[in-house]
Amino acid sequence: MSLKIRRVALTNFRKFRDPFVLDGLTDGLNVIIEPNETGKSTLLEAMRAAFFIRHNTANRLARSYAPHGEAVAPQIEIDFEARGEDWHVSKRFLKSASVEVRGPNGRAQGEDAEAQLQALLGARRDTSQAGDAAAHGALGLLWVGQAQALDVTPPGEIVRDSVRATLEAEVGTIMGGAAYQRVRPRIDSQFADYWTNTGRPSGRQSAARTEQEALERVATEAAARLAALEQGFADLEAARARLKLLDRDLADTTDAERRKALVGQIDVARSAAQLRDTRRAEQGRLADQVKGLQDLTVRLAEARKAVSDTAAALASARDKRSGLEEELAGTRERAGTARDRLAMARDTRRAAHAALDAATRLVAARTRQAEIARARQRHAELLPLEAELTAARALGATVIAASVIKALEDRERAVDKARAAVEAGATRVEFAGDVSGVEIDGIPATPGDRTLSRETRIRLGGAEVIIRPPAGLQSAETTLANARDDLAATLADHGVASVADARARNEAARDAVANGRTIEARIVAVTPAVPSLGIAAGASAVKSFVAGLSERADAEAGQEEPDLAALTVAAADTDSALARAEGTDETAAAQLRELEARNAPLMVQAAGAERDAVNAVAQLAALEAKPEVARLEEALSAARQHEAEALVRLQDAERAANAHDVAAIERQIGVLDKRADVARTQRIDLEKAIAGLEARIEAEGGKGLADRAAVAREEADAAAANLARVTQEADTLKLLRDTLENARAETSRTFVGPVARRARRYIERLLPGADPNFGDDLGLTSIARGGPGENCGDLSKGTQEQLAVLTRLAFADMLLEQGMPVSLILDDPLVYSDDTRLDLMTEILTDAATRMQVILLTCRDRAFRHLGNRITLTGAP
Template sequence: MKLLRVRVEQLKRFREPVEIRGLESGLNLFAGPNESGKSTLVQAIRAAFFERYKSSGAEGLRPWGDTSAAPSVDLEFEWQGERWKLSKRFLKQKRCDLEVGGRRFDGEAAEEKLAELLGYQFPGKGASKAQHWGVPGLLWIEQGEGQELRGPAAHASQYLKSALGDGLSDIASSTGDALIARVEAERAKLLTATGRPTGEYAEILRRHEDAGARLAQLDRDIEAYRRQVDRLAELRRLRAEDADRPWEAYRRKAAEAEARLAEVGGWRQAREREHQALAHCLASRQQGMEQQAAYARQHRELAQRAEELEQAQRRVAGLRADQPLAGQRVQEAQAGYRLAQDRLAQARRQAKRAALAGDLERLAAEQARLALDLDEARAVQVRLRAARERLQGIRLDEGALKQLRALDRALAELDAARQSVATRLAYELLPQQRIRIGDETLSGSGERLLLESVEVDVPGVGRLRVRPGGEDVADLARRRQETQGRFEALLAELGAADLRQAEEQAEQARALAQDIRLDESRLHSLAPRGAEDLASRLALAGQRRQAVSEALAALPPDQEAVSEGVGLDEAGAERGLESAREALQAAERQAAQHAQALSLAEQAGRTAQAEWQRLQDAVRDPARQQQEQALSARLAELGGQETALRQALAELDGRIAAARPDILAQDAQRFSRTAETLEREAEGRREEAIRVQSGLEALGAHGLEEQRAELGRSAEFIGRRRDELRRRAEALDLLLDRLQAGRQALTRRIQAPLQRHLNHYLQLLFPQARLDVDEDLLPEQLVRPAAGGSSHEAVDALSFGAREQMGLIGRLAYADLLREAGRPTLIILDDALVHSDHGRLDGMKRILYDAAQRHQILLFTCHPDRWRDLGARVVEMESLRAA
């Protein structure tokens, strides 16, 4: 039987069609890694034959997750000059078609035709199992099942016996009772009723056993002697290789890896230094940007103050020009006043947040700037002493200043309130008439504001007592007096003549305090432990000073714009609300509100003028402008330094990553361990060679060969006599049990063809060995030549790899037997012989190549390098998918 073509579609891994053509009549080798579809292809061939096309057991053939798939297998093979074509589909649109030389079969008829040809059967229902697979189940080895032969052979036994011929028949037993009795009497001289030796036969067996034991011991000693001789030769060969000291090459490799690792360590240290320098640069730059932002805020505040001053001036002018429309002007002035008041409060709050702080502890890492830092630190110390002395001469209490501002606003509000509630006394006297108000004599016409009780003398009439506003006016007067007292007390406490001077002193103190904080922060960043410590560090850094200075001088300059902040808009709603409230009051008290608004506008103008002048003086201060210019230059320098440091860090990171320090450490460890292992092994071989040499010298002195020869002659004589008695006993046993002996003889005749094929293959693996089979035609015992006789080992007691080899040899022998009987054969091996060592595998390759001269063999493997010398074309599984 020759398989010609295999086509698989929608079957497990093979969703797309996969087709194999051009199969050889002998060996066909398919190779691919795990999960490449080898076992799937074998499963497809098995399903084509074993699974009924209607069976639900084919569910496992469906590709994962594809419920609409219809797995199909198409096969073409040749047998006895006819071409057989099989097409089978499962699960969806189930069918089975078979074409043989122009004859067509379908459905179960096609399946039974195949089963009859190949020698297997289908189950009554359900999935096909191992007991149904017959001859193909024996010849098609699944992955990991090569060592199992008894089960598959038992399932194929009826087909094998059919191939051997039905030669078993009843054998007539002898009826010669007299002969049996005579044979039993003769047998009793040599054997007991249970078949145990007795008499002379037992004694000769004992003597032969003793001689055999002594011979076996001598043979073991001689064999040990020979093994030690071989081992000594092998040790000498290995020691000759050790003379080249191969471990030293690995030590050199380890040293190279450690040197490279040390170089990478140097890069890491350089990276740490650059990182510290970058941190120092960023901290300095952050500090400078915060200082620059403070300057920018002052400039914006000055512009805001100028705008407020201009607005206040326009408001006062408008109010004075709009006297006839007092109500409307009061509303507008009040709204503007509140807006200005809120903006002023906002500006003062922003001014309070002008303090800056920076953490400069890591600035010590910038060793290249130590010399400049020392000079600057000393200069900062001088400025600090001067600023602290100036600050001590200024009395500043922010709480008192805040209270003074509140009292000033309260006085202005009380003045405005008093004017709005004061009694207006308008008079128009006749010519030559006068009246006296308090200490003042009035004539003509005019108007007076009465803020407190006063007496009016009218000559010729009498005296009038006027009490303006009732109790409200008196209360306002008392409140103003109390407020004025507290205001003057606070001025005295602050040592200022008026609010403007107190504000100027506070601003000066804040500026000095801010300068002190900045200088202290700068001094701390330059010299955390003091200028003397910085000088000491400068001396220690002398060797690096020139290189770092050149690097800093080479840095390109850079400019960075300072973004202007945007004022808060939260107070807009509050101003709108206050303006609406004042508008309502203005509608009720038009005249009073106009006067009050004018007074407030004038006060606001004076305040705005004072604030603008104070900020104008501070911003235009030459020392301040010089500081701003120096700060801009410093920021540009730091920007260039940051760019260069980042580039250097990126380069070092790239070099370190490319060097793979973790792999270098592993290489150093691996080469070191390899060198130690090789050296220890060489030392072990040297010591073993000494021990083996000593042992050989001791064994050689005993004359083992001579002892063995003398004992062998004695044992040979005993053995001849034993053989004579054994042959007689065996002959008597044979005569006594003719029927059983006849049956055994017939069984041996039946076993002979299989034994012949087994021994044919076995000689290629173990010369002069044989593989005995039992009555069930199964390999039972492996007989190999050994010192002093033969070794008998049960097949089931062999190692896993040896049982796998015997299993394959048995299957090939069955295949030869079937071929001689005119039955088709196809051998499929899925990852077989994976447990065979190199020497055994070479023998098995000879066996497979020999079997391939008579049978078609499909061999699937994930180790193509082990089979390349098999003389077969290697078909890569991936090439099938590509096709």
């Protein structure tokens, strides 16, 4: 049963800001041919929104319905016919969203209206963000948007189920039929009690598992409390035993007596340690005294040796330096002479190059004056050429376009044609002899011919002759007058008196254009670039340069021409002389630097040796001035003897101090005190623990924990058995459901044959001898043409689009058999089809329009203007 759209009204829907109405749609083929950007695709989107998009949704798709930049409410109204009855749907989005459906049984609004639309059109609720065509049922497959038919896609689940129901009788199976529909919902209902749609445990299965886990936790907790009570009795006995041991240890007096003895020993140990420290300090002082005398002896010997060594080094440095002084003086004199000659050569070269530069500037100035004179001459030649070029361009601009000339010629021919028509239909009268007394329309006649184009009265004495020309002559005269007026208006618009004048003007203009090109070439020839004056190529550069020149005379015209060649040779000679002087100076300077480099370390060495000798003498004098130097050996011997005696006393004190170690005694006392403190702390902790255990046992002992643990364990075991039973039931239901689904899928494959047979009658008209192959999802997968099958994705875009339309027609026929509301809408179809296939496809669509309403939305006037009912988007923006 065909769904027939009768009227569509839009307000504030995307580009249709103003109210827009489309009507005049017929039952068969309707063609809407409009240019791009006139709203064809928007019209299809509006129909989808009215039928399938919920009115109260605010997703991205619904928000896109509002015109760009405007906060208004898109509204759609559609009158249509379905199942042989008239329906009306009105839907408003975003602001004050609403929906109303009117049908043979009255009105429905809100959710009831949405449900009524879904039931009527065989669709389901669309919850997607961008619109799901699969949820739109048969119309989701058959309403094809722009570029959506470029790929061959399988139908949605709703269409597949409808097609299966149609083909069940052909394939001889009940899968999907009444028996299957009675069994499958019951299984699905029971399956939903145990599993989610994605196959995850839920419902009774989850409840049984949750109950088993809860009871298992209760049983585990009861067993843990019972075990904790039993462990409390054991911990109480152990704590009481440890308390007895601590009481016995605290009652023992051995550690107290040992501590008392250690306290008595510590005073003796402290006195011995103090004596040892005193002996150690005394021994250290004497050792430092011995070391100081030994250092003084060594330093005195080293100072005397340094005085001797530095005197010898100073004498050697002075001997080495005396032999180099005479050679250094001669080298310095030669270096001075070389510098004087170099300065003279530089002055001579500077004077020669200055003379050469002055002569070069003079020659360049004279060359520039010559170039300036030539530039002025070219400027004088340029001005008349530019005047000629301006005149030629002005004349060339008067050319009349060829289309205008053709129009003038056409109008002139129209005048000639109209004149010939008038002359052919007019009446000719000739007057000869004596014409006195003859009047034409009250005017005296004259001899000769006269052409009569309208009713004329000729009086001959008392008689009157009435001449009536043919009736069509008046219109011929009107045509002639109009043609003359058109010709005259066109000639006046272009300022010419006749077509011949227009042609003559064009000839003169073309000659002027050719002459202008010649003048432009001459201007380019007389305006070359002059780099020496900074003039670029072109007339503007020459004129700008000449305009900036002054009229003063050449100041250097009377000077004598310089001899550049002689000056250049003289400058080159001075360059050579300067080079020789520089070489001599560099050699003398290098020799001087070499001698100075050899002399510098000798000077440094002599100065250092002199300084070292003075320092060594001063240091020796300072050491010898010390009072202990006079009896240094005797003082050193006596200090060593005192040091040995102090060392003996220190060893005796250390042996006494080691026998009574204060730190060791204090550590022993600390150990005894710590042992007592720990024992007392442990006794307090044990008493606290014993009291806690006794209180816990007293509190828990009367609660019957053993009985509770046993009951909880029995309940947990029962819950585990129930979980196993429920799990087995769930697995059984899942296996049964999967088995039914596999059987259904297997049966679905048997539907492919009937679908392929129905589609083949369309496809063979397009591709003779082709055998279509469909997949389990009823989607076209390949085409076999006398050989291996070709995947649809490997075919050309044009063939894919044609096959997509043909398979949709096949499904539409099967849905018609089911009584489903079917309508075919194609937006910009067959864009890649050649002329032959386009004609064939239009024949197929015309034939399909005898069974269902077909609407074509296209911008291709030439390809579709001969088809069906032509509709214009009147009022479209």
